[in-house]
Amino acid sequence: MSSLAFTLVKGAIALNFALVIAAALVYLERRISAWMQYRIGPNRVGPFGLLQPLADVLKLYTKEDIVPYNANKTFHRLAPIISIAVALAMLCVIAPASYVLLEDGTKLFIAVAPNVNVGFLLILALSSIGVYGITLAGWSSNNKYSLLGGLRSSAQMISYELAMGLAAVAAVMLSGSLDMNHIIASQAGGRWNIWFQPIGFIVFLVASFAETNRAPFDLPEAEPELVGGYHTEFSGMKFGLFYLAEYANMFTASAVMTTLYLGGYDMPFLPQLLGLQEGTVARVLFELAVFFGKVSVLLFFFIWVRWTLPRFRYDQLMNLGWRVLLPLGLANIIVTGAIVFFVR
Amino acid sequence: MNVTTNTRAERMSFWEKLYLPEIAKGLALTFKTMFKPKMTRQYPEERWEPLGSYRGRPVLVLEEDGERCVACGLCSRVCPALAIEVQAAETARDKERYPAKFEINMLRCIYCGLCEEVCPEEAIVMSKDYDIVFHSQEEAIFGKDKLLVPIARLQERLEFLRQYK
Numbered sequence A: 001m002s003s004l005a006f007t008l009v010k011g012a013i014a015l016n017f018a019l020v021i022a023a024a025l026v027y028l029e030r031r032i033s034a035w036m037q038y039r040i041g042p043n044r045v046g047p048f049g050l051l052q053p054l055a056d057v058l059k060l061y062t063k064e065d066i067v068p069y070n071a072n073k074t075f076h077r078l079a080p081i082i083s084i085a086v087a088l089a090m091l092c093v094i095a096p097a098s099y100v101l102l103e104d105g106t107k108l109f110i111a112v113a114p115n116v117n118v119g120f121l122l123i124l125a126l127s128s129i130g131v132y133g134i135t136l137a138g139w140s141s142n143n144k145y146s147l148l149g150g151l152r153s154s155a156q157m158i159s160y161e162l163a164m165g166l167a168a169v170a171a172v173m174l175s176g177s178l179d180m181n182h183i184i185a186s187q188a189g190g191r192w193n194i195w196f197q198p199i200g201f202i203v204f205l206v207a208s209f210a211e212t213n214r215a216p217f218d219l220p221e222a223e224p225e226l227v228g229g230y231h232t233e234f235s236g237m238k239f240g241l242f243y244l245a246e247y248a249n250m251f252t253a254s255a256v257m258t259t260l261y262l263g264g265y266d267m268p269f270l271p272q273l274l275g276l277q278e279g280t281v282a283r284v285l286f287e288l289a290v291f292f293g294k295v296s297v298l299l300f301f302f303i304w305v306r307w308t309l310p311r312f313r314y315d316q317l318m319n320l321g322w323r324v325l326l327p328l329g330l331a332n333i334i335v336t337g338a339i340v341f342f343v344r
Numbered sequence B: 001m002n003v004t005t006n007t008r009a010e011r012m013s014f015w016e017k018l019y020l021p022e023i024a025k026g027l028a029l030t031f032k033t034m035f036k037p038k039m040t041r042q043y044p045e046e047r048w049e050p051l052g053s054y055r056g057r058p059v060l061v062l063e064e065d066g067e068r069c070v071a072c073g074l075c076s077r078v079c080p081a082l083a084i085e086v087q088a089a090e091t092a093r094d095k096e097r098y099p100a101k102f103e104i105n106m107l108r109c110i111y112c113g114l115c116e117e118v119c120p121e122e123a124i125v126m127s128k129d130y131d132i133v134f135h136s137q138e139e140a141i142f143g144k145d146k147l148l149v150p151i152a153r154l155q156e157r158l159e160f161l162r163q164y165k
Helices: A003-036 A052-062 A072-095 A119-140 A146-174 A180-186 A198-211 A236-260 A270-274 A280-306 A314-343 B012-019 B022-035 B074-078 B114-118 B151-164
Strands: A098-101 A107-109 B060-063 B084-088 B095-104 B123-124 B149-150
Touching: A003 A052, A003 A236, A003 A280, A003 B022, A052 A236, A072 A236, A072 B012, A098 A280, A107 A236, A119 A146, A119 A180, A119 A236, A146 A180, A146 A236, A146 A314, A180 A236, A198 A314, A198 B060, A236 A280, A270 A314, A280 B022, B012 B022, B012 B060, B012 B149, B060 B151, B074 B084, B074 B114, B114 B123, B123 B151
Parallel strands: B060 B149
Antiparallel strands: A098 A107, B060 B123, B084 B095
């Protein structure tokens, strides 16, 4: 099989997988939030209510697609596409497992686009484009609440992207590469970046909550003030795409954090204990399990925080972003830089 | 200048200002809550059994030898929502009168219980039925066929009325 065809197959698998994960997350979010509020949650559709997301998507598909009068039709149509496309495109550089060694000695990498030397930069760049989806959605709807939501979102994302980038720079300095596979390889054997970069990890975590518009940073869709925020005027599957994009973004952010701070698919001692050789299929399956185990812990944390903390006020949000996280990130870079320079 | 000093925010200690310990406390609380018993009742399968004091839909008491109602029409007159219509007729029994037609419009009924309170025969009482549904306005007018309920099923309410009325 040619490498292009193989990449396309991997891409298709990754896309479908991410969408299924996003749908599953919607179910989990509803279930976990219910448990945290002494409720049961959706349990009627299928066993344990597992088919609930399917029913939701079917409902969204059959709904009328309403475009408001005087809305900018082009951008109104484009905005949800940008949102979901950006969320899914980030998956291409994420490496959920290492590689399979073929008989002729070639390495079959599991990541869709393995060994991209600007891998992490690509993720930062794409997450910046994600702002356009939300801002355009707010602007094109011709609705003041949507516009406010979109504006808030762009201000929030720009503010927190700085902190996020700065936190990541320190981690990248430790790993010495922007390539996702290298970043994971540099953390092999339990030398995960989180042990050396606890502050960086916290800054990155908080910033990714803001980047994914999750509570306590869900100001763009603050229901009590903005009706529904940037997606007020979207209905049917256009709204569905925004909804999926939010959860796909959560998944991507968790995967990035796993790669950058939690050692990716690395798990010390266990593969040696089980006698799994690098490059075998069994090892790859083990690595996939490890990677998705770490990702699901983070995803649970995302949901957990959302149902615990109240929403920030706008000035608190900006204070936290500019006066706490940004200086912290800068200080973190200087300290890490000094240590890397003098110790190594 | 209107400067406020010694506010609550200023009195907070370093750890309180950091918020992280408080956030951890909150997270611990929600995590513990996840494993606590749930409040939800699985409604159609698990039904709530109201007490005798509950005012469900009004029904007519049906004794062994026929209905209790003597069609005096007091309930119809006291009904603030004008939901009850009674037409009296004569019968050969000791009571001499019975309702030839007794209708309650369930779309009008406000479950106030005045009909029950005013009834001299204890013939109309509030039952425990709370999920009353219909598909049309005609269906919502309950006639004698739906209103008459055997006395055995109303014991709890009658007991309650004897005690507190």
